[in-house]
Amino acid sequence: MYNLYFHPLRNYPGPLLWRAFDAPRTSSQTRGRLTYDVLALHKRYGTVVRVAPNELAFAEPQAWQDIYGLQPGRVQNRKDPLSYPVNDGEGLDQHIIFAGDAHHARIRRLLGPAFTTAATKELAGLIERYADLLVAQLGKVADGEQVQDMSHWFEWTVCSCRV
Numbered sequence: 001m002y003n004l005y006f007h008p009l010r011n012y013p014g015p016l017l018w019r020a021f022d023a024p025r026t027s028s029q030t031r032g033r034l035t036y037d038v039l040a041l042h043k044r045y046g047t048v049v050r051v052a053p054n055e056l057a058f059a060e061p062q063a064w065q066d067i068y069g070l071q072p073g074r075v076q077n078r079k080d081p082l083s084y085p086v087n088d089g090e091g092l093d094q095h096i097i098f099a100g101d102a103h104h105a106r107i108r109r110l111l112g113p114a115f116t117t118a119a120t121k122e123l124a125g126l127i128e129r130y131a132d133l134l135v136a137q138l139g140k141v142a143d144g145e146q147v148q149d150m151s152h153w154f155e156w157t158v159c160s161c162r163v
Contacts, residue, residue, distance in 0.1 A: 003019060003020045003021070003053040004016070004019060004020050007053060009050055009053070009054070009056065012048055012049070012050040012056055013045040013046060013048075013049060013050065014041060014045055014049045014050035014051060015041065018041075018050065018051055018052060019050045019052075019053065020053065021053065022052050022053060024052075025051050025052040025055070038051055038057050041057070042057070042059045046059075047059040047060050048063075076101055076104075096108065096111070130157050130160055131157070133157075133160075134153060134154075134156075134157045137153070138153065
């Protein structure tokens with residue numbers, strides 16, 4: 001009753017069971033259907049859909065910037081402790097996802113230029129060449145009887161792109 005009538009997200013649209021319980025979302029995710037199911041929900045309910053008691057799904061690209069983007073004077077969103085491990089002194093603070101705010105900002109300043117639109121466009125040709133090479137090499141071995149370990153193929157492709 002709380003999730004449907006008193007919860008702070010009660011006014012957002014979505015299927016009754018999804019708004020009331022975590023089970024429908026979890027079931028959809030477990031079956032590998034979550035992205036398809038959420039797309040169907042957006043088509044039915046609009047750009048903002050409540051997909052679990054404590055979760056909203058957004059269909060507008062601007063939502064990403066509004067939620068995760070750096071904005072002057074705004075405090076960074078807290079990480080969900082159920083989704084991210086607690087830093088237990090095992091070096092997790094060296095990883096941008098798990099770092100504290102100050103360390104995260106330092107890492108982001110160092111890595112940020114590599115993810116600009118210009119930098120991505122500059123690498124597009126190189127990435128396309130290696131993707132084409134991967135497809136060509138897989139085509140050569142596809143007719144054979146030998147089972148292929150795709151993780152090795154992908155690792156080779158990614159490592160080759162960095163050279």
